Amino acid sequence: MRRWLPPIAIVAVLLGLWQLAANLDVIANALHIEPFLVPSPSDIAQSLWTDRSLLVDNGWVTLQEVIAGFALSVVTGVGFAIALHLSPTLRRAFYPLLVASQTVPIVVVAPILVVWLGFGIGPKLAVIALICFFPITVNTLDGLRSVDPDLLKMMRTLDASRLQTLRRVEAPTALPYFFSGAKIAVAVAVIGAVFGEWAGSSSGLGHLIQQASAQLQTARTFAAVVVLSALAILLFGLLAVLERRVAWWGPAQTRSH
């Protein structure tokens, strides 16, 4: 319980200051804008309650997109990492492309993806997967390559085939690294979902944020952001719990230098 006290205290103090500033119109005056454009935490809390069905329905849409897109990036990311690990030629050929894929401005690409893939879930999955697969691939690849060279030599004299070494030694070594990448990926996946929805959609939290902010419903915009963060924290937490159960040995246990 004591562990949770500092973060709760910090959040409470910040919310209190924000509430005070909003109530006294400090922020609105400083920015020379109308006070109703600066919602207080209590306004946002109220919106969370009154707009609950709106938030739940759109949150559910976004959650589905995030989970599907994340799953897609896990499959492609891990597959990519294994392929690049097994073939130095592939690694040399694809690694620069892998990095280059991260320089593509998603905001620009998302509308093109909508043109190509339509208004359904397709472009959202593509955007999320494009963002997520990079940390997963890079971390998993690092994990696969982190195995002690002496251990690999030993496995060869213990009659292990390439695939057996991969399965018995390299994959378990890489598992904690994979989880590090997956946790980063799932946190940014919600951003991908919002970009995907902004480019063209009729539902989802990103869509809701876009509508609400166009209508100057700032409290609802913030409420949607709160739900979005909660989703990211929830998914991150689930992955952390899963990691403790299936990859309890942690990274780099087989390497001592």
Place this chain on the structure above:
Amino acid sequence: MRTTSEAPVAGPQSVKRAAKAANGSAGRAGSPGHPDLERGAVDVSRLSHSFSQLRVIERLELRVQPGEVVGLVGPSGCGKSTLLELVSGLREPTAGEVAIHGDSRPRARLESCAYMPQRDLLLPWLAAIDNAAVALRNRGASRAAARNAAHPLFERFGLAGFERSRPVELSGGMRQRIAFLRTLLAGKPVLLLDEPFASLDAITRAEMQEWLAGALAAESRTVILVSHDVEEALYLSDRVIVLSPRPARAVAELSAPAPRARPRLEAVTAPGFTTARESALEALVEGAR
């Protein structure tokens, strides 16, 4: 002098994995714990090796009889580990030849050697017994069959009760014992031990040397033991070869006074042992000139 012409190829050692998995037997030519000792002759002739410009080994000659334990002593970085890699077939020499039971093909050497690295390198996610039996699993044995094969060795070498322990729960000495069982259970006629106890403290190391002496008495194998510890090599080996600094060549050969005699403390303090140790140390100094 043994050469490749004397003994033909080691025979059908590379039985297909599928066949092994099918009949459930994890061993090669007999039970996993007992390889054919006669296959354990190691012949190293005119062996030289370089890494680009760096000459690591130069015209090294080494004959190891089946069942013999040979210690290689030399200064750090003199190419001892490289020599083990060359013997095991993990690496091919720049010049010269390594043959095991007359066969110099890398594949045949890999099939005859089990390598034990300096650090235990146990897999943290596997129980001790599964770590020890990893070679059997690699050859297609089921987990249960591999455990059954490993179990008697745990009994025999004082590790009973530790089968299900995780490596993190074990002391350094215990981990090293498991690592040695893993090497033994590979069922190879030749064991290559690369400074197996270098990471242990002095007391544990002495205990482990005595333990290994007992294990080698019970499970005879051809052993090439690399060490920078003259006393360890003299106590565990039948014969000790002193190597010069890089590029490594043999500068002296000593036969051990009382190989693997127990108790260890008595053996290593006997006058004959002390004399042998002094000559080895002198040879090390001479070789460094």
